[in-house]
Amino acid sequence: MKTSSVELIILDLLSQEQAHLTAQEIYQQLRSRLPAVNPSTVYRALERMAHAGKISVSDMGRGAMVYEAVGGERHHHLVCQECGAVMTIEDQPVNELFRYLEKQYHFEMITNHLILFGRCQNCQSPVQVLKAETSKE
């Protein structure tokens, strides 16, 4: 395998904490370090890296896919469709479902960064929140 300079910089960009960047954001930031880089180089590098499992690709409701470096704690997100708030959730409950599906369907899971959409507590209507509160007790 060849060590592409663009790949290295992309990985560095994505290593900034909590980075979930779109292709455009990556391209723009890359230009400050490699002013003459061509957009297609970036798109192709991202495609290659995603296929190699170095980065994950997710739709987080930002209008374009976001890329994240693979390697830290495995995690997933809940994204509010009203206000855009992003919550991070731990892997365990998701992992249990995945293991179940793997056995059930003889399927080897690759997805490792799950995004689920909904409404955060702030954006739920007061009656909904009330209902949830009372049913808890």
Added chain:
Amino acid sequence: MKTSSVELIILDLLSQEQAHLTAQEIYQQLRSRLPAVNPSTVYRALERMAHAGKISVSDMGRGAMVYEAVGGERHHHLVCQECGAVMTIEDQPVNELFRYLEKQYHFEMITNHLILFGRCQNCQSPVQVLKAETSKE
């Protein structure tokens, strides 16, 4: 609300069984019925309908989002990243995770068509399959 003719035709297209169509596919098929329709009309209609919950939007690894009519049996899919095979799975186990996360995070889930990527049995290496087989017993 205005009843848009384009929306009606899109819903009709998406009502064909198992339809998971990209914006382009929808645009092309729409042209055979409304030859002069403008692409931006289609993109905007899809955006509107998704926001209204009439259709779901999912990345199924086809290079563009696919749209599906909401309304039939709630289901989800496993998509093989090697060969593109699409398996349909029932809602129950997924639903259990969703209900758990809703309580745990005070989050109201909207996602109703989950896509998970991996490798189908055919595309797993022989040793992997063998391992899975034996660990089962």
Added chain:
DNA sequence: ATTATAAACGCAAATATTTGAAAATGCAAG
């Protein structure tokens, strides 16, 4: 039927993304 209003549409321009083909580059064998 007329009118007012908001929603949907078309059009053209701006962006973003993909694709094919040639040139450049890194790596390793000779």
Added chain:
DNA sequence: CTTGCATTTTCAAATATTTGCGTTTATAAT
């Protein structure tokens, strides 16, 4: 070091998608 090969990069062109804005159209009130 030189050669050969595979990978990466660039460039230009093709596609796809988004956006601003003026026009049309459906709906409901007058």
